[in-house]
Amino acid sequence: MTEKIDIKSLTMEELEQELVKLGEKKFRAKQVYQWLHEKLAEDFDQMTSLPLGLRSSLGEHCFLTSLKPVQVQVSGIDGTRKYLFGLADGHVIESVWMQYRHGNSVCISTQVGCRMGCRFCASTLDGLVRNLTVSEMLDQVYRIQALTGQRVSHVVLMGSGEPLDNYDHVVKFLHLLTGSGGLNISQRNITLSTCGIVPGMRRLAQEKLQITLALSLHASRDQVRRELMPVARRFGLSEVLDACREYFAVTGRRVTFEYSLVAGVNDSPGEARALAGLLAGLHGHVNLIPVNPVREREFVQSSPAAVRAFQKILEEQGIPATVRREMGRDIQGACGQLRRSYLEQGMGENGMS
Numbered sequence: 001m002t003e004k005i006d007i008k009s010l011t012m013e014e015l016e017q018e019l020v021k022l023g024e025k026k027f028r029a030k031q032v033y034q035w036l037h038e039k040l041a042e043d044f045d046q047m048t049s050l051p052l053g054l055r056s057s058l059g060e061h062c063f064l065t066s067l068k069p070v071q072v073q074v075s076g077i078d079g080t081r082k083y084l085f086g087l088a089d090g091h092v093i094e095s096v097w098m099q100y101r102h103g104n105s106v107c108i109s110t111q112v113g114c115r116m117g118c119r120f121c122a123s124t125l126d127g128l129v130r131n132l133t134v135s136e137m138l139d140q141v142y143r144i145q146a147l148t149g150q151r152v153s154h155v156v157l158m159g160s161g162e163p164l165d166n167y168d169h170v171v172k173f174l175h176l177l178t179g180s181g182g183l184n185i186s187q188r189n190i191t192l193s194t195c196g197i198v199p200g201m202r203r204l205a206q207e208k209l210q211i212t213l214a215l216s217l218h219a220s221r222d223q224v225r226r227e228l229m230p231v232a233r234r235f236g237l238s239e240v241l242d243a244c245r246e247y248f249a250v251t252g253r254r255v256t257f258e259y260s261l262v263a264g265v266n267d268s269p270g271e272a273r274a275l276a277g278l279l280a281g282l283h284g285h286v287n288l289i290p291v292n293p294v295r296e297r298e299f300v301q302s303s304p305a306a307v308r309a310f311q312k313i314l315e316e317q318g319i320p321a322t323v324r325r326e327m328g329r330d331i332q333g334a335c336g337q338l339r340r341s342y343l344e345q346g347m348g349e350n351g352m353s
């Protein structure tokens with residue numbers, strides 16, 4: 001038997017081709033696509049405007065990715081929701097829903113686990129399990145919109161995983177998410193965050209998307225950055241910042257620099273001045289994030305005074321800097337922590353019901 005096709009990962013053109021192969025009329029593709037990407041159907045039986053024969057033929061030849069919420073945590077402070085979703089093969093991933101004045105934002109995972117090894121991050125503690133498929137990324141957004149009953153206007157690729165380590169799936173996901181016939185999310189409302197894989201950043205610039213690129217910088221000197229992020233041993237600061245310059249030159253989109261402040265490691269006034277020097281002329285914006293302590297790591301959050309002083313130095317040097325508002329402080333904080341605590345409770349991923 002040939003393998004079933006992951007129907008939600010297909011573009012409209014690919015869907016047309018598949019339907020023609022099944023002996024169906026081409027125009028059916030539009031209807032099916034609408035059920036998948038606009039009406040957010042969870043199975044073929046919900047596609048009531050399609051003839052029964054087509055529905056059963058789809059069920060025979062294709063499968064429909066539909067994530068199942070295994071756990072949901074709701075913040076009593078700001079309404080932020082953390083979802084733990086179960087995948088068809090039993091693995092679990094995290095996604096977060098946040099409400100802002102400008103709309104509702106979903107933070108998605110791009111991989112199960114991660115192999116980048118950043119020292120302060122919980123997602124990478126057990127390494128990479130596998131890449132997520134296009135449909136598994138889409139369905140994090142789709143399920144959350146369906147479950148909350150509220151339109152998702154913004155998407156950030158800042159959950160577990162390194163998006164540029166799953167390049168082809170991520171780029172296809174971005175096209176399906178922002179193309180016509182789906183949820184109609186504007187590319188300008190999407191942010192892709194990377195630890196700084198230079199070839200991937202350069203390739204992404206050439207895709208000519210209007211998304212925002214965020215670079216996880218976290219240090220203003222190579223030596224400190226290499227201690228925090230193993231990927232910095234492959235790509236030095238000057239190379240990574242050149243790729244940011246290129247991204248801005250090609251796309252016209254300003255790059256965001258993420259900087260997690262760790263007490264005594266990268267939060268001194270000297271580091272702030274070095275950072276300002278490094279980013280001069282880059283037209284970027286710095287997002288300061290007081291590091292979220294992860295139980296398995298010894299890092300301590302910078303004091304509010306140190307964070308403010310750091311921000312002030314950047315601004316005095318003409319570098320716009322904001323401190324990220326902590327969302328959902330009362331629910332499992334940092335990336336990857338909800339999945340880890342779930343696994344630690346002895347609910348192994350494959351033992352999920």
Ligand code: SAH
Nearest residue numbers: 121161162193194195216258260291292334
């Ligand atoms: N792999 C991508 C996206 C995932 S993480 C990247 O590295 O950018 C999203 C952001 O959260 C990154 O800037 C990451 O460095 C940061 N981050 C991860 N764990 C954190 C923690 N415990 N405290 C503060 N920031 C953290």
